[in-house]
Amino acid sequence: ATPTAILVGSGRAAQLGVVIRGPEVLELTRSLDTMVLDKTGTVTTARMSLDAAASAGIGSESWLGRSDSPTLDPLMLAGALEAFSEHPVAAAITAAARERAESEGSRLPGAEGFVNHEGRGVTGRVTGTASEPGSAREVAVGRASWIAERGIALPGHLSEALEAAESTGATGVVVAIDGQATAVLAVRDTVRASSATAIAELRALGIRPILLTGDNARAAAHVAGQVRIDPADVRAEVLPAEKRDVVAELQASGAVVGMVGDGVNDAAALAQAGTRGLGLAMGSGTDVAIEAADITLVRADLDAVVAAVRVSRATLRIIK
Ligand code: ADP
Ligand code: MG
Numbered sequence: 001a002t003p004t005a006i007l008v009g010s011g012r013a014a015q016l017g018v019v020i021r022g023p024e025v026l027e028l029t030r031s032l033d034t035m036v037l038d039k040t041g042t043v044t045t046a047r048m049s050l051d052a053a054a055s056a057g058i059g060s061e062s063w064l065g066r067s068d069s070p071t072l073d074p075l076m077l078a079g080a081l082e083a084f085s086e087h088p089v090a091a092a093i094t095a096a097a098r099e100r101a102e103s104e105g106s107r108l109p110g111a112e113g114f115v116n117h118e119g120r121g122v123t124g125r126v127t128g129t130a131s132e133p134g135s136a137r138e139v140a141v142g143r144a145s146w147i148a149e150r151g152i153a154l155p156g157h158l159s160e161a162l163e164a165a166e167s168t169g170a171t172g173v174v175v176a177i178d179g180q181a182t183a184v185l186a187v188r189d190t191v192r193a194s195s196a197t198a199i200a201e202l203r204a205l206g207i208r209p210i211l212l213t214g215d216n217a218r219a220a221a222h223v224a225g226q227v228r229i230d231p232a233d234v235r236a237e238v239l240p241a242e243k244r245d246v247v248a249e250l251q252a253s254g255a256v257v258g259m260v261g262d263g264v265n266d267a268a269a270l271a272q273a274g275t276r277g278l279g280l281a282m283g284s285g286t287d288v289a290i291e292a293a294d295i296t297l298v299r300a301d302l303d304a305v306v307a308a309v310r311v312s313r314a315t316l317r318i319i320k
Helices: 003-015 024-029 039-043 074-082 088-103 144-149 156-167 195-204 217-227 240-252 264-276 287-292 303-319
Strands: 018-020 034-038 110-117 121-129 132-142 171-177 180-188 208-212 257-261 278-282 295-297
Touching (some): 034 240, 034 264, 039 217, 074 110, 195 217
Parallel strands (some): 278 295
């Protein structure tokens, strides 16, 4: 590789919104044969929204039969806690809760002792609800399997609601208040307009796309269907630490793996991909992901992944 060709290639890449870490990155890009794609925030936009109709147990009346205060609404309590999280699920819940609070002329309660359980959910105490100033409620919001691990059972009507929501591709999370499951919140995101085409182009370039997510299998299958990723190439309900293992296993089987991600939960997998292949971070993503990656995609768009591969191959042709 001549330095000039690499320089021209890097410059061309930069024009296309592909920022590479160093000169060796272009050469690595052209040898990729597998591309692991994070779902939420990568294949889909990171903007999730609450589907109130598919949710269950929200509204001030439904919570343990009490209608005395809108701030006892599980949506409010969940929103108060999720205000401390950067997760797309959290953003959807907090936005919906704020909207409801505003429409009722109230505000979100405060929270303390917030703990983020990466890839699972959040816990903390929600304080100072309007009807009970000075009171505190232990709140947990997260995936059903994790709520169950905490010894909290899901009543029949909520597990039905969860199943119904997930069967339409939503992400369902459980809200537990003082150790009791009281609501299921369904949130949805949207596949980026360019994702299906970009994934088809990657395949045409000889690169196998794999969908990787911590989300439930039904939501993952729903997105895979929209972008035509083989159901056998979908890995769902994968915890953040296990995302790295998925990349390592593909590498062990001989694949040269690129991984595209945006979240804190993708950082370890991006770094792992970088040991033998490449980590690519969405420019819209978290700093942790960007720092762990070899390539930053300035436009939050999978088109940029295709552009990176094309430029790297064109640069190789110039060198030859
Ligand atoms: P992804 O791989 O789709 O980015 P994560 O690994 O971050 O997903 O999260 C996996 C699952 O854990 C989510 O689909 C959700 O059910 C749950 N979860 C993660 N963070 C939160 C949160 N802040 N609030 C509620 N649920 C969460
Ligand atoms: Mg993500």
